[in-house]
Amino acid sequence: MKWEIFTETKKSADYQLQKAEVDFGGRHWVAWFCNEIPINEGPYKFQGLPGLIFEIEDTGNNYSYKLINSKKLEKELDTTEFLETHYGNKPIKITNQKLNEVKLNYYNNPYSWAMTSTGTWSVNFGDGKIYNKKEDIPYLTRRTQEELRRNNNPIELDIALKYPLK
Incomplete structure (x- = not known):
């Protein structure tokens, strides 16, 4: 990340x-970092400033991230069974292209599981109506696709999947 650091400060x-600013993921971000804490980290993928990022928003x-609380631990904690493996399950690395392929497959047929269900x-949808028949699936599919398009606001716009209109 290529940060632009300003002289502007706040308490x-x-x-x-x-204050610092950066263009990342198709968005412009404003960050506030603390030189007194020489940790060049922050939320999500934001890093590389000469101090801990306390606040950042586009x-x-x-999107808006704010450091709420921080405390020094008395001893180092072992996170190998939590952070690194998510409770013992090793993460599966996939490319963004593969992730978008999986998302698009779901978008195109979100109720494939219902079509093949024998139970x-x-x-x-929170509208008070229960949908439980195979003839409901075309409506459910359209509604789900509309929701996915309406709520498609990922942090990194430049690599986001653009759902097609049906």
């Missing part, structure tokens, strides 16, 4: 924060 609790007001099933 947050007992810390003096300094200028479109879609009972039901879907509720």
Whole structure:
């Protein structure tokens, strides 16, 4: 990331924060970091500043991260069975292209499981109606596709899947 660091500062609790900006993921971001804490990390993929990022948000007001609390631990904790393996399950690495392929397959046929189901099933969209018949699937599919398109606002717009209109 190519940060632009400014001289502008502000106070947050007992810390003096300094402003920085970066273009990342198809968005422009404004960050506030603390030189007093020489950890060049922050939330998500944001890193590389000469201090811990306390706040960062995109200028479109879609995403906002704020450090709420931080404390020094008395001893180092072993996170190998949690962070590194998610409770013992090793993560599967996939490319963004493969992830988008999986998302698009779901988008195109979100109720394939219901079409092949031999048992009972039901879907509720929060409208008070229960959908549980195979003839409901075309409506459910359209509704799900509309929801996916409407809520498609990933952090990294430049690599986002653009759902097709049906």
